Amino acid sequence: MCSHYKPVTHINQLRNIFGLGPLTTICKPDMWPGYEGLFIRPHPHADVGDEAVPDREAVSGHWGLIPHWSKDGKVRGTFNARSETIAEKPTFRDAWRKAQRCIIPAISVFEPDWRSGKAVAAEVSRADGEPMGIAGLWSAWRSPTGWVESYTMLTVNANDHSIFKLLHKPQDEKRMVVILNPDSYEAWLKGTPSDIAALIRQCPAEALELKSAIN
Known part of the structure; x- marks a missing residue:
C-alpha cells in the first residue's frame, strides 16, 4: 500500500492536465497520511450552464478518509482502500455507493524495497514523466467547527506485477494504487458502475518507472 507520495504542485500542470479552474491552494511537496492534500472531483455547479464554472474542482482534504459517521474525525489507516472490499467495508461503502469518486494528482508514489533485506525507499512514476x-474516494465529515473533507486511494493486488512484486516484504501481499489513464478521468469521476469496473486494474509495468538504490 502507498503511505507516501509526491503530489502535483505546479499550477499549470493541475489546470492543463486535470482540467481545473483557478487554484488558490497548493499542498506540501511530500504527502503522508493525515497531511492536507488536494483531490479532484466534479464541480458541484458544473451543470448550471455557466461557462465560467469549470467541470472539475480541486479540494483540500485530509489524506485518510474520515467516514461521515466518525465520532472524533480521527484518521486510522484509511489512506488506502482495497478495491475488492470497498463496497462492503463500513468506512468506505457509503462513499462508494454515493459515487463520491475523485482523482489524486501525483508525480510519484513511494514503496519500501526489501530486496536487500532492509527497507529502502523506492519511487514509482510514469515512464513518460x-x-x-x-x-x-472522498468523504465529508461534520466536525464541531464545520465540514472536514478527506480522501483515500484505491489499491489492487499486484503479486504478479513486474515492478510492484519487487516491493514490500517478501511474505507480504503486493498491492499498488490504481493509476488511471488520462482519457479515463471523466469516466472515473462521472461514469456508471459498469463504466468504471474496467478502470480498477493494474497499470501496465511498461508505463511506469522504478527508481531504487537497489539494482
Missing part, C-alpha cells in the same frame, strides 16, 4: 491521476 507526466503526472499520474490516482483513483480515489
